Amino acid sequence: MIEVYTDAATAGNPGPSAVGIYIKDRHKFSKYLGSCSNHEAEFLAVIYALEYCSQHYSGEIISIRSDSQVVVHSADTEHCKNPAYAPLLGKILALHQHFSYVFYKWIPDKENKHADRLAREELKKNQ
Template identity: 50%
Template sequence: MIEVYTDGASNSNLGLSGAGIYIKANGKSYEYTFPLENLTNHEAEFHAVIKALEICKGTFPNEIISLRSDSQVVVDVIENDFTKNKTFLPLLETIREEISHFPYFFIKWIPESNNKNADRLAKKAIQLQK
C-alpha cells in the first residue's frame, strides 16, 4: 500500500498557490513540489490530489493508494463522489478518472499536525514563484 499525503496552499484568495505531495512507499519517501496558477486554497487542495494520483499512476501502477489530506472539503467531495460547486466539479471528474487506474483507493482526513511534510512542500511551491 502506498501512503500519499497531499496539501494545497494559497497565499491569498486567488493568489499564488502550490501543491505539496509526500509519498511513503516500499520503505522510501518521495517529495514533490508543484507551483500552481492563481487558485483558491480549496482549488489548490484538489490540484494536489490530482498531481499525486498522476504521480502514483506513473510510479506505482496497480498499487493500493491510501491518500490523506487535511482538507475536509476535498475528502468529503471525493468520499461522497458529489459536489454542487461548479468550480470543484471538473476537478472531481478528473479525480474520478485518475482513481480508476488503481485497484483500491482510500481517502482519509487527517489533522494539519499530521500533514507537516506535504504542507511544507506546498508552501515551498509558493516561495518558488516569488
C-alpha cells in the same frame, strides 16, 4: 499500500498557489500552480499525486491523506456541493481506474507537515 499526503499553500484566496505531495518512504515533490483558490489548489494536489502514482504505482492500493475536508468528503461521496469543483473531482475519479483501490482520509494539519512544508517552500520560491 502507498500512503500519499497532499497539501496546498495559497497567498490570498484566490492567489498564488502551490502544492506539496509526500509519498511516504518513496518520493516527494511540489508544483507551483499560479493563481487559484485554496480549494482548487487542494483538489489539484490530489490530481497531481494520483497522476504521479498512476505512472509509478499502477495497480496498487492508494491512501490519500489530506487536511482538506472539502476534498476528502467530495472524493469519498463522489460528489461536490460547489459545481465549480466538479471538473476537478471528475479528474480525480477518472484517475482511480489506475489503482486496485483508492481511499481518502482526512488528517489534521499537524499530521500533514511534510506536504505542507513542500507546498509552502514551493510557493515562497515563486513569489
